[in-house]
Amino acid sequence: MRYTETLTDLETLYLPQVEQFGIELAPCGEALVGQVDSDAARASMCVYRLGKDCVVEAHRILVRRDLPLYERGVDSLCISSLSADSLALCPVAPVEKVVGAPRCLAVFGQRSGETTTWLRAGSRHDSSSVVFLPSRLNRLDAHERRAARALVEEPGLVCADGCASSVGSSIDAVMPLFGGRLARGRTLDAQVDRALLGVLAWREECERAERAAGTHERALVVRGVKNYVTLHLSEPLTLDVLAHDLLTSRTRLCATFQCATGQSVGSFVRSARIARSKELLAVRSLGVAEVAHAVGYPRTSSFTVAFEREEGLSPSAWRAARP
Structure with missing residues (x-):
């Protein structure tokens, strides 16, 4: 990719995806907008760059x-209002049920x-996001800065109904793709600040209740x-690995x-592992061995045994039974 060696941190947040889909972004006011309709995807995109440390x-x-x-x-810290297909790709704990159709709100720290x-094929990825680099978060007051850093360091979260609706609306308000x-x-900065402060207030209330x-x-x-x-x-994924990463003991x-x-x-x-393997088996261009490796089974035979134990079918038979 032509951007690989020349991207700034801010450009890294969106240009690789732009290039992969073949979207040509052009200025439109203070935004960059573009779309593409190809055999791979139909895609539309809108991007704002707020200085050197924030992307909407x-x-x-x-x-x-x-x-x-x-x-x-x-x-960085990412606040994203997402469709169900996009949520499944986010670094947040799996949820039993997506709250707040048609999209819900995920908050998570990204790593380099x-x-x-x-x-x-057939999946729909609708998303509106604000991504804050650390220098942007440093503008907050001390209390807010600590709360934002905690969100970056802690596991990602899926927000509850009220927060998801309020914060998602703040982001969508500046996005023509979603009716804004x-x-x-100042209007753009105000909406970005409103989204961030809304998430911080929600997380603080959740922590207080816990x-x-x-x-x-x-x-x-x-x-x-x-x-x-x-x-x-x-x-x-051993207990020793998990305990070490979470700074606790195996017993606890x-x-x-x-x-x-x-x-x-x-x-x-x-x-x-089985849940993820089913998602990957739906991608028919992936072989069963590739799926097995992707979910932590070095040997395809071990994966097949584990899958049959859970689903009653082999991975190949399960895939063949899908429409």
């Missing part, structure tokens, strides 16, 4: 054929590095386990997770 970006993508999405992350995910209007200057109920530390462990497992399914980790969820850590890892 929205896209609507209908994927027409299975394709890999290559991303380069930078250390490269990732590859697969977009499934192009904004400039502490009052005596469940805050337990909730952190559970979120930590779920997020770590979700982000590292292709790697060996197992007891806390079992008490909070009614499920052992090992059982959660197995179910998470």
Whole structure:
């Protein structure tokens, strides 16, 4: 990709995806807008760059054929209003049910590095996001800055109804793709600040309620386990690795997770691997061996046994049974 060696941190947040889809961005007021209609996808995009440390970006993508999405992350805080298909690709703990149709709000810290995910033919990826680099967060007052840094360091979250609606509306208000209007200057900064402060207030209220109920530390462990497992399914996931990453002991980790969820850590890892494998098996250009490796099974035979135990069918038979 022609941008790979020349991207600034700010450009890294959107230009690689722009190039992959073949979108030509052009100035429109203070935004960059563009669209493409190809055999791979129909996509529209709108981007604002706020100085050197904040991006507001929205896209609507209908994927027409299975394709890999290559991303380069930078250390940042991301607030995203997402469709269900996009939420499944985010670094947040899996949720049982997507709250607030047609999109919900995810808040998570990004890390520097490269990732590859697969977009499934027929999937729809609608998203409006604000991404803050650390220098932008440093403008906050001391209390707000600590809260923002905690969001970056802690496992990603899916916000509840009220916050999702309010913050999502603040972002959408400046995005024509979702019924808003192009904004400039102070209006844009005000909407970005409103979104960030709304999330910080929501998280503070949640933490206060957890502490009052005596469940805050337990909730952190559970979120930590779920997020770590979700982000590292292709790697060996032992109790020692998890305990080390979450700064706790194996005994406390197992007891806390079992008490909070009614499920052992090992059982959660197995179910998470099978759930992800089903998503990847839906990408028919991926072989079963590739899927097995992607979810942490070095041997295809071991993956097949685990999959049959959970689903009653082999991976190949399960894939063939899908329309």
